[in-house]
Amino acid sequence: MAEALLQATAVSRNFGGLRAVDGVSLSCETGRVHAVIGPNGAGKTTLINLLSGDLAPSAGRITYKGRDITGMPAHRISRLGIGRSYQRTNIFPEFTLWQNCWLAAQSREASSLRFVAPANAQQSVRARTETALSTAGLEAKADTAARAVSYGEQRQLEIAMLLAMDPDVLLLDEPLAGMGADESAYVIDLIRRVAPDHGIVLIEHDMDAVFAVADTLTVMVDGVILESGRPDDIRDSARVREAYLGDELGGAGGDGP
Amino acid sequence: MVNAPSRGIAAALILLALALALVPLGGDKYWIKLVTRMMVLGIFAMSLDLLVGYTGLVSFGHAAFFGLAGYVLHLISPDDAAVNMLWALPACLAATAAAAAVIGALSVRTRGIYFIMVTLAFAQMLFYFFHDSDLAGGSDGAFIYVKPVVQLGDWVLLDLGGRTALYYLALASQVVIYAGLVVMLRSPFGKVIQGIKINEHRMRALGYNVYVYKLVSFVIGGTLAGYAGFLFASIDGFVSPELLGWQESGIALVMVILGGMGTLFGPLIGAIALLGVEELFRDRAVVGVMAEHWQILMGGFVIAVVLFLNNGLGGLLVRLAGRREGER
Numbered sequence: 001m002a003e004a005l006l007q008a009t010a011v012s013r014n015f016g017g018l019r020a021v022d023g024v025s026l027s028c029e030t031g032r033v034h035a036v037i038g039p040n041g042a043g044k045t046t047l048i049n050l051l052s053g054d055l056a057p058s059a060g061r062i063t064y065k066g067r068d069i070t071g072m073p074a075h076r077i078s079r080l081g082i083g084r085s086y087q088r089t090n091i092f093p094e095f096t097l098w099q100n101c102w103l104a105a106q107s108r109e110a111s112s113l114r115f116v117a118p119a120n121a122q123q124s125v126r127a128r129t130e131t132a133l134s135t136a137g138l139e140a141k142a143d144t145a146a147r148a149v150s151y152g153e154q155r156q157l158e159i160a161m162l163l164a165m166d167p168d169v170l171l172l173d174e175p176l177a178g179m180g181a182d183e184s185a186y187v188i189d190l191i192r193r194v195a196p197d198h199g200i201v202l203i204e205h206d207m208d209a210v211f212a213v214a215d216t217l218t219v220m221v222d223g224v225i226l227e228s229g230r231p232d233d234i235r236d237s238a239r240v241r242e243a244y245l246g247d248e249l250g251g252a253g254g255d256g257p
Numbered sequence: 258m259v260n261a262p263s264r265g266i267a268a269a270l271i272l273l274a275l276a277l278a279l280v281p282l283g284g285d286k287y288w289i290k291l292v293t294r295m296m297v298l299g300i301f302a303m304s305l306d307l308l309v310g311y312t313g314l315v316s317f318g319h320a321a322f323f324g325l326a327g328y329v330l331h332l333i334s335p336d337d338a339a340v341n342m343l344w345a346l347p348a349c350l351a352a353t354a355a356a357a358a359v360i361g362a363l364s365v366r367t368r369g370i371y372f373i374m375v376t377l378a379f380a381q382m383l384f385y386f387f388h389d390s391d392l393a394g395g396s397d398g399a400f401i402y403v404k405p406v407v408q409l410g411d412w413v414l415l416d417l418g419g420r421t422a423l424y425y426l427a428l429a430s431q432v433v434i435y436a437g438l439v440v441m442l443r444s445p446f447g448k449v450i451q452g453i454k455i456n457e458h459r460m461r462a463l464g465y466n467v468y469v470y471k472l473v474s475f476v477i478g479g480t481l482a483g484y485a486g487f488l489f490a491s492i493d494g495f496v497s498p499e500l501l502g503w504q505e506s507g508i509a510l511v512m513v514i515l516g517g518m519g520t521l522f523g524p525l526i527g528a529i530a531l532l533g534v535e536e537l538f539r540d541r542a543v544v545g546v547m548a549e550h551w552q553i554l555m556g557g558f559v560i561a562v563v564l565f566l567n568n569g570l571g572g573l574l575v576r577l578a579g580r581r582e583g584e585r
Contacts (some may be wrong), residue, residue, distance in 0.1 A: 052462065074462055075462075078461075090456065090459050091456070092459065093455070115440075115447075116440060117444060154493070165463060200480040
């Protein structure tokens, strides 16, 4: 078995009386895509927020490369090598795509308390910026303001920024949401391409995409894990069918359009 | 992230600097002093634009640093001799930087309306400290009887007691500080604070410790305000608690808004416009009896600029001159 990069053990998060995530354990290994599915409100995004440090868990433990990162602030977790994308586009609209990716690439430098040389002067940061843009297929729009590109391209930018951070773990929160068919296909292919060198946690509603890329599949309902295992086993699980997948799975399992 | 001024803006700014350089040749003492005040307040407003327009920190206590530097200058100036700027200026700047570090460390943790209130509260504390203590004349204020000089041995290089000398020092300071901030805003630090202004949450997720960057920006802005305060106290040779008060902070914000937030040169124009229009509205020959009530006219002017110009006078200039596109 591959080395466990990121490991959550029995993590919970309460919002007032609501237990959004309840005793969830999940692991993520280099070269593997761990998809998390479940209906809206199942706690998937909260789980990502716990892994990325945007939220601190109410209980449980999270380790990364064997190090306890539970409750660590988001910026430190990010610098350790855990990058996330957002379900709702979370970019810098006034900046060009290049500048958006530059900010992501620059974040890996030891410090940005540098006041004199122009930002674009450092070759290594520039190279990371441009590699990320071209990997995500956005180099043609590099100098366009992020607010001026299509929604699908903004979604691609989210991923490009993630790649520019050069993380070991990618936490992808519905990367395909709102994308057209061509863009989706491109991003699914992109996930496949980067998967061998990264540990990936993927939240996605698009079942075709999930079954196309996932090595492990976890189904969450009401904050708890209903089932977790190989995608084929999950597809065949009566419990999952009953609780959640229903017709959606039937469509994905058959020869849908 | 378009910080480098476009060609049109750069040309306009060079023309403005040349025009300013010609003012003392007219020799009118009143005008020299008025324009000196415009330029110094312009530096003060520009230092606030770094916080408001580029870092997203709407400070309502920026006058704390402006006034504090003036008071420090008063306290270290002997009554019967000029203080040497070569050590007096660093001392004033160090004091304001230290004050900005302390106030900033406690206030940049807060956001929005809370940040406005916390910075206001700190500035009012300083206001009342100088207002109520005997340290420097209390509410009456205090004089700097002999203005600072730059002196090497017995050789006086620059005497701020001379109107023209102070005028050109203010003009040169504007140019140097503006150019320095343009360079800084294009550096990694500059890009990072602008990212924080637009999307602080995302910057954190990218791995930036936004607290540190906001604090450093706050200290830089505060120290530059201190520099402006040092010059301002040297104009009249007088400091009073009002220099630290919320009205002074408010005037700086009005200058920034009038001139255009996030344009850097805008606040320089905003300061000229605000003081220039005040002169106009106080002139009976221009506005008749309304000169007695010039504040009403001023209110109307500020409202008109905010309502009809998108991002102030600087914003107008940017639209006329065009932006520099595709900068990386």
